[in-house]
Amino acid sequence: MDDLDFRFPALSDLRHRAAQRLPRFAFEYLDSATGSEAGARRNRAALDRVGFLPAILSGDVQPDLTRSFLGRAWTLPLGVAPVGMSGLIWPRAEDILSRRARAAGLPFCLSTVSSSTPEAIAPNLDADNGWFQLYAPGEPEVLKDMLERVHKAGFSAMVLTLDVPGESRRERQRRAQLSISPQFTPQILSSVLSHPGWALRMLGAGVPRMPFPEAYIAPGQSSADRFVHAGRVIRGYPDWAYLERLRALWPGTLMVKGVQDPADVPRLLGTGVDVLWVSNHAGRQFEAGPATIDSLPAIRAAAGEDVPIICDSGIDSGLDILRALARGADFVMLGRAFHYALGALGERGVDHLLHILRADMIANMQQIGARSLDDLPVRLLPSPC
Ligand SMILES: Cc1cc2nc3c(=O)[nH]c(=O)nc-3n(C[C@H](O)[C@H](O)[C@H](O)COP(=O)(O)O)c2cc1C
Numbered sequence: 055m056d057d058l059d060f061r062f063p064a065l066s067d068l069r070h071r072a073a074q075r076l077p078r079f080a081f082e083y084l085d086s087a088t089g090s091e092a093g094a095r096r097n098r099a100a101l102d103r104v105g106f107l108p109a110i111l112s113g114d115v116q117p118d119l120t121r122s123f124l125g126r127a128w129t130l131p132l133g134v135a136p137v138g139m140s141g142l143i144w145p146r147a148e149d150i151l152s153r154r155a156r157a158a159g160l161p162f163c164l165s166t167v168s169s170s171t172p173e174a175i176a177p178n179l180d181a182d183n184g185w186f187q188l189y190a191p192g193e194p195e196v197l198k199d200m201l202e203r204v205h206k207a208g209f210s211a212m213v214l215t216l217d218v219p220g221e222s223r224r225e226r227q228r229r230a231q232l233s234i235s236p237q238f239t240p241q242i243l244s245s246v247l248s249h250p251g252w253a254l255r256m257l258g259a260g261v262p263r264m265p266f267p268e269a270y271i272a273p274g275q276s277s278a279d280r281f282v283h284a285g286r287v288i289r290g291y292p293d294w295a296y297l298e299r300l301r302a303l304w305p306g307t308l309m310v311k312g313v314q315d316p317a318d319v320p321r322l323l324g325t326g327v328d329v330l331w332v333s334n335h336a337g338r339q340f341e342a343g344p345a346t347i348d349s350l351p352a353i354r355a356a357a358g359e360d361v362p363i364i365c366d367s368g369i370d371s372g373l374d375i376l377r378a379l380a381r382g383a384d385f386v387m388l389g390r391a392f393h394y395a396l397g398a399l400g401e402r403g404v405d406h407l408l409h410i411l412r413a414d415m416i417a418n419m420q421q422i423g424a425r426s427l428d429d430l431p432v433r434l435l436p437s438p439c
Pocket of ligand 1: 083084085135136137138165166167168187215311333334335336338366367368369387388389390391
């Protein structure tokens with residue numbers, strides 16, 4: 055066992071270390087949900103209620119963690135969810151995460167509002183591990199150009215995010231004085247000065263921006279408000295007609311992220327969506343919705359056995375991944391976990407997180423007597439206990 059495994063045996067240890075190393079506004083950006091954060095707590099409580107029956111006399115169980123998904127065998131059933139402005143947590147976060155994902159044989163999803171461009175990340179991708187998350191641009195020419203750039207850069211899947219119909223309040227971020235255009239208030243400055251390591255890293259890398267949408271800001275708009283203008287570029291308020299247009303324009307795999315209602319599933323599939331991504335944005339958008347682990351079985355029932363389903367929101371451990379797979383997901387994505395790992399330990403944190411998740415999946419599958427991920431549903435307790 056290496057030193058990191060003693061110091062950071064679980065994701066909670068990485069989160070704790072990230073909280074120490076990041077200025078308050080950066081940690082709150084990463085860690086906060088919206089409102090009273092009941093949505094985030096519900097994700098956790100619902101995951102904890104999903105149990106498995108332990109198995110005895112199973113012999114030597116050496117679990118196989120590979121997962122076949124979208125025509126490819128991934129080394130683990132998980133990938134990196136899109137997180138905007140990752141550069142606030144660690145310089146060149148997207149570069150690090152995409153390189154480590156590829157090295158580990160896992161997918162990486164780049165956000166529209168990431169601090170990097172699709173072209174800059176392209177060299178880090180293999181033939182089909184790059185997915186791109188889209189916040190819908192309103193202007194049709196902008197949409198067309200964005201899709202062409204993403205396709206040319208080699209991303210195989212487009213992920214349209216549907217659970218951001220408007221801004222959420224995220225009160226903790228407001229208390230930390232985080233705003234769309236950076237403001238250097240006394241609280242922010244003192245927070246930066248009390249985290250010199252973070253400040254020096256940022257000085258070296260430059261203040262993180264959102265270069266992809268910023269490229270579409272109309273000429274003549276003030277550069278002081280670039281973040282605000284970039285936000286407007288991608289405030290397209292998508293509807294069903296938008297989804298149809300996107301389907302017609304995008305030649306690759308099309309995913310929709312933020313599915314929660316099984317009643318939407320037939321129309322989504324009828325529109326040509328290839329993958330359903332069950333998400334509540336980790337409780338960052340709406341606190342009164344269902345936990346994704348609770349939504350999964352009905353979405354699976356509505357979609358049928360063959361439609362690929364991804365789940366995220368609140369997945370904190372290898373056991374949580376097993377829970378989501380057993381409840382109907384084919385694949386799981388993690389957002390904050392990878393960023394706690396980066397914020398705590400930089401690049402080596404990413405590999406350490408993967409080690410923790412892998413080891414935890416193996417330990418729990420041995421308890422369940424599951425030799426492959428397909429064996430999980432059999433040991434699921436009939437209803438949440
Ligand atoms: C700081 C932060 C930024 C995010 N930015 C985006 C984004 O740009 N686009 C998007 O579709 N989802 C975004 N998400 C949501 C994630 O893709 C994902 O749904 C969620 O984080 C999964 O829950 P988890 O963090 O508990 O793993 C963001 C989440 C966080 C924590």
